[in-house]
Amino acid sequence: MSNLIFWFLVFCTGLCMGSFLNVCVSRLPQGLSIVRPGSRCPDCSTAIAFYDNIPVISWLLLRGRCRACGRSISVRYPIVELAAGVMAVLVAVQYGPALPALIYFLLICALIAISLIDLDHRIIPDMISLPGIAAGFLASFLLPELSWLDSLLGILVGGGLLYAVALGYYLFAGKEGMGGGDIKLLAMLGAFIGWKGVFFTIFVASLIGTITGIVMILTAGKNLKFAVPFGPFLSLGAVVYLFFGQSLIQWYFFGPRPW
Numbered sequence: 001m002s003n004l005i006f007w008f009l010v011f012c013t014g015l016c017m018g019s020f021l022n023v024c025v026s027r028l029p030q031g032l033s034i035v036r037p038g039s040r041c042p043d044c045s046t047a048i049a050f051y052d053n054i055p056v057i058s059w060l061l062l063r064g065r066c067r068a069c070g071r072s073i074s075v076r077y078p079i080v081e082l083a084a085g086v087m088a089v090l091v092a093v094q095y096g097p098a099l100p101a102l103i104y105f106l107l108i109c110a111l112i113a114i115s116l117i118d119l120d121h122r123i124i125p126d127m128i129s130l131p132g133i134a135a136g137f138l139a140s141f142l143l144p145e146l147s148w149l150d151s152l153l154g155i156l157v158g159g160g161l162l163y164a165v166a167l168g169y170y171l172f173a174g175k176e177g178m179g180g181g182d183i184k185l186l187a188m189l190g191a192f193i194g195w196k197g198v199f200f201t202i203f204v205a206s207l208i209g210t211i212t213g214i215v216m217i218l219t220a221g222k223n224l225k226f227a228v229p230f231g232p233f234l235s236l237g238a239v240v241y242l243f244f245g246q247s248l249i250q251w252y253f254f255g256p257r258p259w
Helices: 002-030 057-061 076-095 099-121 126-139 148-173 180-223 231-254
Strands: none
Touching: 002 076, 002 099, 057 076, 076 099, 076 231, 099 126, 099 180, 099 231, 126 148, 126 180, 148 180, 180 231
16 A cells, blocks of 8 residues: 555656646746746636646646636646656656656656757757756766766767767758757766767667658658757657666677577
């Protein structure tokens, strides 16, 4: 019974964090405070009462509408809350109820916010990635599987690799093909997961990004008139590394071969 209560509390903590992420995604690109004022309807700006601000449950009870104006509230709000709740449980299962789980959960929360902001506005806020680089390096002194040297190399390799790619594309094509936000994001990821994680993240992000791009081209054809942001793919690649990276690397280099 106590175990069930523990996992329920972990899930609820994740839900609440997801609610906070929705605020960050909405306000950070506008340069607004994420603390004040309190939550408001995105349409009529009416303050949302505490009983209408319970993660997921309030959205379901109100049928996805504002109590004051009746306007629809995006289903993305409860999806983000649920995603954060599920990730809180999965990280605790993967790393145990210990400090590394908390650190990696906060990293994943930052990646959720970054991905949604990048999808909405094609930007990756420096106010997340730059402090994240410092936080990742400091976290290396608390994470048993990551040394400070691995973290430092991760920052240099992560930022340096994408900077080299961006510079090469600019020299070849005469225009920017990758924003500085992606470079700083990968440097932040390198701080948390080290240089090995950087290479893994780039590989997975490029693979998924390529597949997604092909599908979008085949689906939209000539109607595809916008660039696909790379931040969400980098974020996804890093999350895959957190859960499966070590075992996949071990299998690839040291697993059995059919020949």
